[in-house]
Amino acid sequence: MTDARIALDAMGGDEAPEVILRGAVRACSSHVAAPLAPERILLVGDRARIESGLNEMGGNPGFSIRHASEVIEMGDSPATALRSKPDSSIGGCVAAVRSGEAASVVSMGNTGAVVGASTIGLGTLEGVRRPAIAVTIELTGRPLTLLDMGANVAPKPEHLLQFGLMGATYAQHGLGVGSPRVGLLNIGEESGKGTDLLKEAYGLLASSGLEFVGNVEPGELFIDRADVLVTDGFTGNIVLKLMEGFAGFLFGLMRRELSEHHAAWGGEALGRLKRQIDYSEYGGALLLGVRGVVVIGHGRSDESAVANALAVAARTVDAGVNALIVKGIAGDPAAI
Structure with a gap:
């Protein structure tokens, strides 16, 4: 200290x-x-x-x-x-x-x-070369750090490489994640998927010395594929706002559907779910x-x-x- x-x-x-x-x-x-x-x-x-x-x-x-x-x-x-x-x-x-x-x-x-x-x-x-906004959430029982969440809407491949390096450093030393796995947010797992930006970034990350796990599809956010997930700020901000909006919708839906008999249990479950998806539980966003x-x-x-x-x-x-x-x-x- x-x-x-x-x-x-x-x-x-x-x-x-x-x-x-x-x-x-x-x-x-x-x-x-x-x-x-x-x-x-x-x-x-x-x-x-x-x-x-x-x-x-x-x-x-x-x-x-x-x-x-x-x-x-x-x-x-x-x-x-x-x-x-x-x-x-x-x-x-x-x-x-x-x-x-x-x-x-x-x-x-x-x-x-x-x-x-x-x-x-x-x-x-x-x-x-460029700072990045990093957000940490917990969906699978361990922290997941996503970056960039809005600082760079049009980065270059080398910027995404640095986002991976910065995110992995923070995950290991700031959050205590041993040997953090780094993924690249993309529309498919194959190395040839996505835009030219993502294809070039894939090659840089694969040869970086990081524990790179390859492309991660959006649906895999929920199955513990990576500890650090790299994307551009435009896509990242959409993902973040979509998750927040879906969480709000889900909370409202569950509240309406829960029976009076299960109200107490439902309230506890909703609270746990909210804490998992709310990055304020991890102190907000870091400008790395x-x-x-x-x-x-x-x-x-x-x-x-x-x-x-x-x-x-x-x-x-x-x-x-x-x-x-x-x-x-x-x-x-x-x-x-």
């Missing part, structure tokens, strides 16, 4: 700052498996609202506060907002990492703004490949999801994942 601080966007999310502050307090409490020291959390946002919110919760347990007078809203254009709101809470989090005041960013705010501010403000790790650890959560995150995001940020920093990514990109097999 290190004492590296986490810059938490106190103003990001549908119910900020209240839910964010409760999540920060929860992350430091006995309610979580590995409580953080309050001194590790740097709250970024409107100082008056943060202090008022903490006072309503019994006082500040030891958090630092960095004032930011502006908020980038969920509906704002990321590019426009980053220019027109230079003192935003998202920008303040990134500035804290850039200056060395913190080692990681956690935000439940505007995803595009977080990605843009982090990519421009922090830059990419040595050797990394930038100089600093960046975690992006749902705007609708509750305090438990905020605490999870803080935990994954701390774990990723403490495991030295970024340094290992740099070594892996440079060809050091011991990094993966």
Whole structure:
């Protein structure tokens, strides 16, 4: 464990700052498996609202506060907002990492703004050509990391190779998955299937030294074919939103069909199913490949999801994942 601080966007999310502050307090409490020291959390946002919110919760347990007078809203254009709101809470989090005041960013705010501010403000790790959004879910009893989930809609084959390297490094050292299996999302298992992008990426991944299991069809997400699944950001974002939408449909259908006699059992089963498909259970999404650890959560995150995001940020920093990514990109097999 290190004492590296986490810059938490106190103003990001549908119910900020209240839910964010409760999540920060929860992350430091006995309610979580590995409580953080309050001194590790740097709250970024409107100082008056943060202090008022903490006072309503019994006082500040030891958090630092960095004032930011502006908020980038969920509906704002990321590019426009980053220019027109230079003192935003998202920008303040990134500035804290850039200056060395913190080692990681956690935000439940505007995803595009977080990605843009982090990519421009922090830059990419040595050797990394494009950062990627990585989401971890659990469908088969073990974590599955999917990337890219939206940062790169038109990547090149070498970018997909690097996504595989970054995803495998995170899976092994951030999630504890031994010898992670890497797959390429495609329409068929044969190596000649798919677009030119996928065919070329297949060849690069097959000769990379990763434990490459080949092409993985969408239906195989549910049968434990891989621990890391690589795709482009356009396809990945569709897959993610489809899974979330289908989960919502399935929950509603099961609620309607469950008899009154089985209501209690059904509620427990629905809860377990929701946790399996909800990436906030794993702390939100990671922007892998930038100089600093960046975690992006749902705007609708509750305090438990905020605490999870803080935990994954701390774990990723403490495991030295970024340094290992740099070594892996440079060809050091011991990094993966």
